[in-house]
Amino acid sequence: MNVIVCIKQVPAKIKIEIDPKTSALASGGVDRAINPPDLYALEEGIRIKEKTKGKVTVLTVGPAKADESLKEAIGYGADDAVLLSDPAFEGSDTWATSLVLAKAIRKIGQFDLVLCGKQSIDGETGQVGPMLGEALGVPFVSLVNRIDELGQESIKMMRMSDEGHQLIEMTLPGVITVVKEINVPRIPSLRGLMAAKKAAITVWNARELGIDPATVGMAGSPTRVSRVFFPQRASQGEMLQGDPESQVEQLVERLRQTRAI
Amino acid sequence: MTSDGSGDIWVVTEQRDGRTKAPSIALIGKARKLAGERQSRLTAVCLSQVVEDAAQLAAYGADRVYLLDGPVPDDWNDDAYVKELVDLARREKPDVILATSGSLSSSVIPRMAVALDTGVSPNCISLDFDHQSRMLVQTRPAFGGSLMANVVFPNRRPQIATVRPHAFKKGDPDPSRQGEMIRVDFDRQAVSAKTKLLNVVKDLSGKVRLDEAEVVVCGGRGLGKAENFQMVAELAEVLGAALGTSRPPVDDGWVPYAHQVGQTGKIVSPRLYIACGVAGAPQHLAGMQTSEIIVAINEDPRAPIFEVATYGMVGDLFKIVPLLTKKLREARG
Numbered sequence: 356m357n358v359i360v361c362i363k364q365v366p367a368k369i370k371i372e373i374d375p376k377t378s379a380l381a382s383g384g385v386d387r388a389i390n391p392p393d394l395y396a397l398e399e400g401i402r403i404k405e406k407t408k409g410k411v412t413v414l415t416v417g418p419a420k421a422d423e424s425l426k427e428a429i430g431y432g433a434d435d436a437v438l439l440s441d442p443a444f445e446g447s448d449t450w451a452t453s454l455v456l457a458k459a460i461r462k463i464g465q466f467d468l469v470l471c472g473k474q475s476i477d478g479e480t481g482q483v484g485p486m487l488g489e490a491l492g493v494p495f496v497s498l499v500n501r502i503d504e505l506g507q508e509s510i511k512m513m514r515m516s517d518e519g520h521q522l523i524e525m526t527l528p529g530v531i532t533v534v535k536e537i538n539v540p541r542i543p544s545l546r547g548l549m550a551a552k553k554a555a556i557t558v559w560n561a562r563e564l565g566i567d568p569a570t571v572g573m574a575g576s577p578t579r580v581s582r583v584f585f586p587q588r589a590s591q592g593e594m595l596q597g598d599p600e601s602q603v604e605q606l607v608e609r610l611r612q613t614r615a616i
Numbered sequence: 617m618t619s620d621g622s623g624d625i626w627v628v629t630e631q632r633d634g635r636t637k638a639p640s641i642a643l644i645g646k647a648r649k650l651a652g653e654r655q656s657r658l659t660a661v662c663l664s665q666v667v668e669d670a671a672q673l674a675a676y677g678a679d680r681v682y683l684l685d686g687p688v689p690d691d692w693n694d695d696a697y698v699k700e701l702v703d704l705a706r707r708e709k710p711d712v713i714l715a716t717s718g719s720l721s722s723s724v725i726p727r728m729a730v731a732l733d734t735g736v737s738p739n740c741i742s743l744d745f746d747h748q749s750r751m752l753v754q755t756r757p758a759f760g761g762s763l764m765a766n767v768v769f770p771n772r773r774p775q776i777a778t779v780r781p782h783a784f785k786k787g788d789p790d791p792s793r794q795g796e797m798i799r800v801d802f803d804r805q806a807v808s809a810k811t812k813l814l815n816v817v818k819d820l821s822g823k824v825r826l827d828e829a830e831v832v833v834c835g836g837r838g839l840g841k842a843e844n845f846q847m848v849a850e851l852a853e854v855l856g857a858a859l860g861t862s863r864p865p866v867d868d869g870w871v872p873y874a875h876q877v878g879q880t881g882k883i884v885s886p887r888l889y890i891a892c893g894v895a896g897a898p899q900h901l902a903g904m905q906t907s908e909i910i911v912a913i914n915e916d917p918r919a920p921i922f923e924v925a926t927y928g929m930v931g932d933l934f935k936i937v938p939l940l941t942k943k944l945r946e947a948r949g
């Protein structure tokens with residue numbers, strides 16, 4: 356079974372600064388890592404490959420240094436990794452990013468299942484997985500927490516719903532997003548780490564993907580960030596003093612005043 | 617699709633058991649204000665024809681109510697919803713489509729957007745029209761709520777946004793407002809059956825849902841063991857709140873994953889969040905720091921949760937929580 360896992364490289368710590376001149380995020384010098392929710396997609400992909408004697412290819416859209424995260428993915432057990440990188444991709448929103456991923460997957464050609472994490476910890480949109488499914492014109496299921504049966508032609512799985520869970524059957528090929536509950540990711544083995552070190556990461560640019568630069572990046576994205584700013588806290592916090600009884604009394608009074616209860 | 621900025625505003629509403637969910641009603645109220653600012657028509661779209669409170673949608677501000685699909689509401693039929701919404705939007709070319717974040721925004725809304733060749737700005741907390749450009753300015757948190765971004769759609773239409781529950785307060789209904797009710801029958805056969813719902817497990821039904829709750833009571837590792845969650849569950853019950861937790865109690869099997877708040881769990885933004893025995897790690901704060909009022913109960917005065925707390929209580933949760941529950945229960949009578 357040919358599995359594709361899409362990952363994103365994100366800042367390892369959520370500490371951010373804004374460049375006062377360009378109002379863009381200053382990301383220089385920040386440690387970067389695989390987006391934690393994507394590790395569950397990667398682990399599930401590797402488990403499927405091990406069960407079906409298949410292959411896992413990892414994709415990411417990002418700058419040149421995103422290859423570190425792809426190498427890390429190889430360390431976990433992925434077979435192949437492709438970095439989708441081009442100055443034209445910079446500033447891509449979720450729509451443009453999923454377009455680039457879809458082009459890369461079509462170029463790869465043969466695939467059975469594409470796995471994505473639930474959302475990234477920086478942009479927090481959770482939109483790339485579903486958008487990719489639609490861009491590829493294949494079925495899509497979100498928030499999968501368990502795969503029950505994996506056949507040649509279809510997959511049966513549990514997904515989280517508002518009311519609990521739903522058992523869904525989907526024909527393959529298809530795209531799913533997964534949640535943390537689906538597995539416990541492994542620690543990379545020594546052999547994996549060696550493989551990661553030696554791994555050569557393929558890079559595809561816009562031309563190789565057959566992408567018109569005008570359709571991606573800042574210019575081609577439907578949405579644009581017009582301003583970023585730090586949220587203002589409405590008020591300074593207040594520490595309620597005294598013994599538990601009086602703390603509780605003060606709290607209830609304040610919650611009443613603010614009509615929170 | 618291009619627009620002169622006066623086109624329709626749609627709100628895709630969500631129903632449960634035939635009744636519209638509170639966050640959808642609140643969003644209709646907000647959309648009414650936006651529509652009023654530029655004389656747009658407001659359309660409420662329901663993904664089922666069984667909507668007992670359709671008249672309410674008009675009372676809260678919808679000029680038209682679309683009742684899509686067949687007479688039987690589904691537990692899940694994303695493929696059909698996407699197709700129905702896309703067909704309708706292609707025909708009617710709305711300028712703005714809004715929905716609440718949550719189940720629709722993990723699948724139906726982004727898929728619809730791609731089919732319509734436009735984007736989505738998800739999980740917004742505020743929406744305003746820019747009067748000069750006539751564009752919708754969508755404000756959304758990122759990086760765990762530590763940063764805000766204004767998002768606009770320079771030239772693609774419709775402008776699609778999902779909003780967090782409780783981002784807007786429920787408006788006042790005007791029972792004299794009448795809306796046009798329009799049934800749109802949908803040909804199910806036309807949807808290729810690539811996904812199929814086989815079974816539904818309603819293990820959370822009847823309980824207050826984390827994503828939608830106005831009040832969340834969260835218990836962390838400070839509770840010590842699974843049985844002690846009964847204590848926070850009782851507090852949640854008097855408040856009509858949903859039960860949340862941090863990651864360690866989930867990893868240790870004390871509480872199901874559906875209750876986890878944070879970076880790898882759910883992102884919530886209730887009006888009131890009460891954290892009991894939660895340290896306030898960045899990964900937890902990422903899931904709750906945009907809550908309106910945050911109460912923190914922790915024995916360690918240096919716990920980072922106090923940095924985001926509106927009201928902090930340093931002390932033993934095993935004393936404070938039962939007292940609070942008792943006091944609130946008495947107040948209820």
Ligand SMILES: Cc1cc2nc3c(=O)[nH]c(=O)nc-3n(C[C@H](O)[C@H](O)[C@H](O)COP(=O)(O)OP(=O)(O)OC[C@H]3O[C@@H](n4cnc5c(N)ncnc54)[C@H](O)[C@@H]3O)c2cc1C
Nearest residue numbers: 391836837838862863878879880881893895897900915933
């Ligand atoms: C990639 C990644 C993703 C993560 N995702 C999440 C996530 O989604 N959600 C999440 O919550 N965490 C997440 N974490 C874990 C996070 O880093 C913290 O470890 C976790 O939030 C800590 O949970 P806690 O505050 O309940 O427990 P602890 O850190 O153990 O804190 C317990 C607190 O309880 C207090 N306490 C103990 N006893 C009492 C008492 N009797 N009375 C009052 N207070 C008491 C203590 O002072 C302490 O502050 C993630 C971590 C990683 C690395």
